[in-house]
Amino acid sequence: xxxxxxxxxxxxxxxxxxxxxxxxxxxxxxxxxxxxxxxxxxxxxxxxxxxxxxxxxxxxxxxxxxxxxxxxxxxxxxxxxxxxxxxxxxxxxxxxxxxxxxxxxxxxxxxxxxxxxxxxxxxxxxxxxxxxxxxxxxxxxxxxxxxxxxxxxxxxxxxxxxxxxxxxxxxxxxxxxxxxxxxxxxxxxxxxxxxxxxxxxxxxxxxxxxxxxxxxxxxxxxxxxxxxxxxxxxxxxxxxxxxxxxxxxxxxxxxxxxxxxxxxxxxxxxxxxxxxxxxxxxxxxxxxxxxxxxxxxxxxxxxxxxxxxxxxxxxxxxxxxxxxxxxxxxxxxxxxxxxxxxxxxxxxxxxxxxxxxxxxxxxxxxxxxxxxxxxxxxxxxxxxxxxxxxxxxxxxxxxxxxxxxxxxxxxxxxxxx
Amino acid sequence: xxxxxxxxxxxxxxxxxxxxxxxxxxxxxxxxxxxxxxxxxxxxxxxxxxxxxxxxxxxxxxxxxxxxxxxxxxxxxxxxxxxxxxxxxxxxxxxxxxxxxxxxxxxxxxxxxxxxxxxxxxxxxxxxxxxxxxxxxxxxxxxxxxxxxxxxxxx
Numbered sequence: 001x002x003x004x005x006x007x008x009x010x011x012x013x014x015x016x017x018x019x020x021x022x023x024x025x026x027x028x029x030x031x032x033x034x035x036x037x038x039x040x041x042x043x044x045x046x047x048x049x050x051x052x053x054x055x056x057x058x059x060x061x062x063x064x065x066x067x068x069x070x071x072x073x074x075x076x077x078x079x080x081x082x083x084x085x086x087x088x089x090x091x092x093x094x095x096x097x098x099x100x101x102x103x104x105x106x107x108x109x110x111x112x113x114x115x116x117x118x119x120x121x122x123x124x125x126x127x128x129x130x131x132x133x134x135x136x137x138x139x140x141x142x143x144x145x146x147x148x149x150x151x152x153x154x155x156x157x158x159x160x161x162x163x164x165x166x167x168x169x170x171x172x173x174x175x176x177x178x179x180x181x182x183x184x185x186x187x188x189x190x191x192x193x194x195x196x197x198x199x200x201x202x203x204x205x206x207x208x209x210x211x212x213x214x215x216x217x218x219x220x221x222x223x224x225x226x227x228x229x230x231x232x233x234x235x236x237x238x239x240x241x242x243x244x245x246x247x248x249x250x251x252x253x254x255x256x257x258x259x260x261x262x263x264x265x266x267x268x269x270x271x272x273x274x275x276x277x278x279x280x281x282x283x284x285x286x287x288x289x290x291x292x293x294x295x296x297x298x299x300x301x302x303x304x305x306x307x308x309x310x311x312x313x314x315x316x317x318x319x320x321x322x323x324x325x326x327x328x329x330x331x332x333x334x335x336x337x338x339x340x341x342x343x344x345x346x347x348x349x350x351x352x353x354x355x356x357x358x359x360x361x362x363x364x365x366x367x368x369x370x371x372x373x374x375x376x377x378x379x380x381x382x383x384x385x386x387x388x389x390x391x392x393x394x395x396x397x398x399x400x401x402x403x404x405x406x407x408x409x410x411x412x413x414x415x416x417x
Numbered sequence: 418x419x420x421x422x423x424x425x426x427x428x429x430x431x432x433x434x435x436x437x438x439x440x441x442x443x444x445x446x447x448x449x450x451x452x453x454x455x456x457x458x459x460x461x462x463x464x465x466x467x468x469x470x471x472x473x474x475x476x477x478x479x480x481x482x483x484x485x486x487x488x489x490x491x492x493x494x495x496x497x498x499x500x501x502x503x504x505x506x507x508x509x510x511x512x513x514x515x516x517x518x519x520x521x522x523x524x525x526x527x528x529x530x531x532x533x534x535x536x537x538x539x540x541x542x543x544x545x546x547x548x549x550x551x552x553x554x555x556x557x558x559x560x561x562x563x564x565x566x567x568x569x570x571x572x
Contacts, residue, residue: 024556037439038482044443050571067440077442120480120504136482136508142566150556184427185474189503218477218502273427362436381431381478388435388454 002248004156005223006191009131012243013114013151021155021252028148029059030113030130030242034140035100036064037360038118040078042137042144043085054089055147062086063103064095067363068355098328098354101125101296105208106330110234111226112243114151116143121296121378124212126192126222127204128230129244133221154220155254156191157182158247161198163262168412170306171206172298172376172396175213176267178259180277188218190254193247195225198261204233205302212297213378216274266411268374269394272382280399283409288393289371290321291404292358292385298376298397299327299354301334307401308340310412316348317407323365324349325357349404361385367392374403419466419494421543422459423528424452428471429478430505439483448487465492468532472498472523476505485509485516495534497522497541497550510557513565517541518551 003011007019014025034042039062046052054060062082067075086093097103100117101124109115111129115122118140125132133151135143143149165174179186192214194207202210207224214222224230226244234241266280293299293307304326316322324344326332332354335341344351350365358365359377367373367386373393375385380392395403398412405415431454438450452459469488475498476484485508488496495515509516515536522541525548526532532543534550541548553561560566 024554038480040440040442041444041482041486045567049567066436074442074446075440078440081442118480120478122480134480134504136480136485136504136511138482138508138511138566142511142570145570184477185500185502188474188500215504216478218474220503360436361431362440366437379429379431379478381429383435383454384431 001252002250004191004247004251004253005129005193005245006131006154006156006221008245009112009114010151010153012112019153021153023153024150025153026148027114027151029116029143031061031108031115032059032140032143033061033063033100033104033115033117033122035066035119036079036082037066038137039082042141043081045137045141054144057089057091059147060091060144061104061108062091062093063097063100065098065100066356066360068096071363096329096353098331099296099299099356101212102299102327106237106328110239111230111241112245116140116149120215121212123214123219123222124208124296126211126224127207128234129224129226131221131223134215154189154191156193157187158253158256159192159194159259160196160256161194161259161261162196163198163260164201165261165264168398169264169266170396170398171202171209173267174261174264175210176269176277176394177264179213179217179275182217184216184273184275185218187214190219192219192222199225200227201261203302204229205300209297266396266399268399268409269380271380271391271393274380274394280395280411283393284411284414286409287372288320288374288403288408290323290365290367290373291400292323292365292373292375292377293397293400294325294327294357295359295377296327297378299325299331301331303376303397304331304335304340306397308343310398310401310415311347311405312343314347314405316404320404320407321365322349322404323352323358325352326354328354358385374400374409376400418531418533419468420464421468421470421526421528421530421532422463423526424455424469424471426472427474427477430476430481430484431478433476433484434481434487439481444483444486444490447483448490451487451491460491463491463493466494467492468534469493469496470523470526471496473500475501477502480504482508482512485512485514489514497534499523510560511566513561515561519548521548
């Protein structure tokens with residue numbers, strides 16, 4: 001029996017010829033990413049060990065990104081703990097470089113790797129053909145101490161992409177459509193594998209957006225076929241693939257979906273569930289108080305370009321706050337060079353430093369009771385962006401920017417002309 | 418016997434413990450805020466030995482281990498749901514909080530009912546009835562039995 005991409009990566013990491021879904025293997029991990037959401041607790045547990053040790057410090061990457069810059073005295077205590085530990089143990093450490101997954105994809109991850117990240121959106125690394133999966137701090141600590149962990153081989157869902165996304169339709173619309181189709185637990189415990197001719201029409205930014213959000217369908221990981229676009233991205237960032245695995249023709253899938261990209265339409269996910277998706281048209285006219293363009297899902301230069309093109313020569317609606325947050329320092333500087341930051345500021349947007357920002361509701365742009373946000377963030381759970389009785393709609397960079405201009409939910413088509 | 422605290426389907430980890438609290442320095446500072454958005458009285462009224470009962474996909478969303486950890490710290494004996502999201506499930510076992518799949522229980526108990534879980538027998542007893550639970554895979558039961566994943570590092 002052939003293997004899927006996920007199975008091949010696990011087999012290689014376990015040092016065995018073949019694996020099958022349901023098997024539990026001990027796997028060697030290539031990288032271990034942790035951020036300020038949980039690292040302070042990992043450190044506390046580390047210090048309680050009888051024999052604290054780090055198997056291979058070169059595998060560790062720690063990224064301060066959730067509450068950056070620090071927002072409170074309590075956060076400062078947690079941040080200091082993380083910063084001091086990283087310095088003492090010579091752990092690769094970033095602060096101010098951007099959202100962890102964007103930084104990892106720009107600077108570290110390569111094809112065929114198996115990566116634990118103490119953050120659920122670690123599945124984003126599938127965009128370059130790496131098996132990334134989110135873990136808690138106990139799993140993280142165990143892997144940090146031993147260099148390995150246990151992994152149950154997931155079943156795989158296969159998505160064959162064909163055609164091309166239409167004008168004004170983006171990767172965000174694609175993945176929200178898929179999540180709406182399979183449900184918030186439609187891929188629970190499973191890998192989501194993407195391939196087919198349609199994949200060639202998606203650039204790296206699109207692929208990251210798709211893989212990043214797969215955890216919202218419950219997926220353990222997401223993986224895309226490695227092709228010339230992936231290899232060019234890695235080369236541009238100075239990296240070589242570790243392995244290039246493709247699924248075998250006789251690989252076994254739990255289910256296979258055929259996705260026609262040309263049939264995808266602008267989508268909005270309504271409060272309070274990511275799978276609560278509707279055609280964006282159904283939400284047009286909904287009142288908003290704030291709009292957010294950023295996050296590991298849609299804060300890349302490609303997303304900022306979409307927003308800037310729409311807002312150039314227009315203004316943010318006077319009753320709306322429009323927060324724009326580049327996903328990384330690299331993206332921010334590129335946007336500066338292209339004049340994009342100037343365009344947003346000219347229109348009245350608030351441009352923030354790279355960090356998780358509004359997406360996680362703890363640091364910047366927090367919304368109050370009864371307020372409504374439209375966001376390119378990852379989640380729209382109850383209270384995700386602030387008060388427990390507030391409302392978050394998720395949409396593409398184009399829909400979010402159009403809404404910021406209109407002062408109510410709108411698609412790019414609604415503000416044209 | 419313990420008391421039932423009942424929650425719906427797709428309860429995400431932001432509801433179990435919201436983002437603004439997870440960066441607090443200690444679990445003790447976080448735990449008064451458990452389930453704050455869904456049941457503001459939860460943290461004040463839950464007693465050691467009580468149970469959380471839920472429908473499908475409990476613990477979806479963020480990988481924050483603070484979610485199972487605050488429940489354990491408040492004395493929750495086990496979470497019993499129709500199904501669990503993957504990361505929460507794994508985190509709970511790793512920290513030694515039993516997470517039990519039981520398809521029937523949710524539809525037959527109400528908040529405030531008394532119930533008892535027997536992990537050895539794989540049954541829940543509530544309101545004079547018995548409900549069968551799915552036993553944990555041996556590997557994961559082993560982690561739970563040793564008191565969580567970290568215990569093996571100290572052997």
